[in-house]
Amino acid sequence: MSDLDRAFKRAFDDDEPTTLGSGWWSGAASVFCGSLAMAGVACFLFPDYLTTAEVRARLPLNWARAILQVVIVLAFILGLISTALRRRKVMGLFGMSLASIASILGGSGIDFTLSNADAPSLGLDWFALNVLLLAALFVPMERRWPLRPEQSTFRPGWTTDTLYFLTSHLFVQVTTFLILAPAHAAFVALDGQAWRSAIAHLPLVVQFSAVLLCADLAEYGIHRAFHAVPALWRFHAIHHSSIDMDWLAGSRLHIVDVIVTRAIVVCPLFALGFDQRAVAAYLVFVSFHAVFIHANVRFDLSRLEPWIVTPRFHHWHHAKERAAIDKNFAVHLPWIDRLFGTAYEPADRWPEHYGIEGDPVPPDLIPQTVWPLRNRGRG
Numbered sequence: 001m002s003d004l005d006r007a008f009k010r011a012f013d014d015d016e017p018t019t020l021g022s023g024w025w026s027g028a029a030s031v032f033c034g035s036l037a038m039a040g041v042a043c044f045l046f047p048d049y050l051t052t053a054e055v056r057a058r059l060p061l062n063w064a065r066a067i068l069q070v071v072i073v074l075a076f077i078l079g080l081i082s083t084a085l086r087r088r089k090v091m092g093l094f095g096m097s098l099a100s101i102a103s104i105l106g107g108s109g110i111d112f113t114l115s116n117a118d119a120p121s122l123g124l125d126w127f128a129l130n131v132l133l134l135a136a137l138f139v140p141m142e143r144r145w146p147l148r149p150e151q152s153t154f155r156p157g158w159t160t161d162t163l164y165f166l167t168s169h170l171f172v173q174v175t176t177f178l179i180l181a182p183a184h185a186a187f188v189a190l191d192g193q194a195w196r197s198a199i200a201h202l203p204l205v206v207q208f209s210a211v212l213l214c215a216d217l218a219e220y221g222i223h224r225a226f227h228a229v230p231a232l233w234r235f236h237a238i239h240h241s242s243i244d245m246d247w248l249a250g251s252r253l254h255i256v257d258v259i260v261t262r263a264i265v266v267c268p269l270f271a272l273g274f275d276q277r278a279v280a281a282y283l284v285f286v287s288f289h290a291v292f293i294h295a296n297v298r299f300d301l302s303r304l305e306p307w308i309v310t311p312r313f314h315h316w317h318h319a320k321e322r323a324a325i326d327k328n329f330a331v332h333l334p335w336i337d338r339l340f341g342t343a344y345e346p347a348d349r350w351p352e353h354y355g356i357e358g359d360p361v362p363p364d365l366i367p368q369t370v371w372p373l374r375n376r377g378r379g
Contacts, residue, residue: 002363004159014088018152023085023092026078028154030095032135033075037102039128040068044110050124053117059129065108071132072107075099127169130287137288138247138295147298147311147350151244156363161248163365168251168258175255179262183270196273207278211269215282216332218265223329224342226257234372241361241368243354245315250294254372290331294318298350305345309334316344319351 012031018024043050076099082092139153168175199207226236238254269279293314301310309332317328327344330336337343362368 023082027082027091030079034095034098037072048119069108142296155244165251183267211282222264246296320353
């Protein structure tokens with residue numbers, strides 16, 4: 001358990017029930033919405049440094065105001081429900097306090113004025129919208145159709161994974177630049193090639209399929225390399241250190257792993273000249289699919305398993321079971337693993353344990369960040 005997990009338990013834990021109707025879930029949701037409300041207010045107060053041009057261009061201001069207002073109201077109402085149902089009122093009161101502070105600071109009515117639109121941004125708006133959408137989609141899904149019903153949403157390590165999710169979004173401009181630099185160089189070097197124009201004029205559905213194939217072939221290659229090369233494995237081991245699987249577990253990625261993998265995956269997509277709409281459609285698809293395959297869900301997707309990676313297929317990639325180690329590298333297309341002899345697909349069975357034998361990776365984010373630089377073994 002990480003230090004942040006312990007701090008969360010000390011602040012909010014008690015001996016009362018946590019089942020639906022006990023006030024625990026409404027309290028947790030109140031704290032979640034209150035935290036997002038504070039992030040939204042911060043974006044309105046400091047738009048130059050906390051919002052991104054991409055989000056500003058695609059999210060109308062009146063929509064942003066409406067979302068923020070709804071989140072503030074939800075934080076307050078859910079906090080009231082929690083305080084009415086629980087003896088210990090700390091979660092409900094904390095969520096309502098955050099909502100109240102957000103309202104006192106101006107809430108959704110804050111004037112949104114850019115004075116330096118080209119300033120470097122932390123991308124807090126991108127983080128807030130992503131976590132709101134993904135949590136609203138996957139948390140109810142995991143509660144309704146859980147693979148492991150006993151596993152809490154706030155399982156050990158969830159605070160560490162939340163910090164990974166946060167930092168990956170806060171430094172989106174820096175990571176995007178590093179990821180796209182090789183792709184841009186390839187794009188410039190191959191600009192003007194006739195075959196690039198021919199690819200760009202293919203039907204978008206054909207391009208999307210080709211993008212998916214190219215991306216997953218690149219993903220398979222670099223993913224397998226991260227497992228095979230000890231110097232690379234030390235960084236990728238961070239991703240495999242989680243002992244529980246859920247929608248947040250996929251966020252646990254070392255920054256070196258993120259930049260190297262995504263740069264290699266994105267490079268051929270730009271080099272080959274695919275229409276930007278096809279690439280954008282793939283990026284939307286992977287942002288949801290990559291979360292889904294880590295989720296704590298049990299669905300019967302046997303009819304899809306020959307063609308698309310499902311949670312069961314990818315869960316085996318994270319399994320401790322010896323036969324499953326270094327298997328199932330593909331992220332989207334499982335037949336790539338079958339083609340190269342690295343598929344592991346036990347029928348009608350899920351892994352019993354996840355993680356790395358011996359649990360060598362420390363539980364907190366900062367120690368995990370420096371661990372690959374200090375550790376010389378495969379781990």
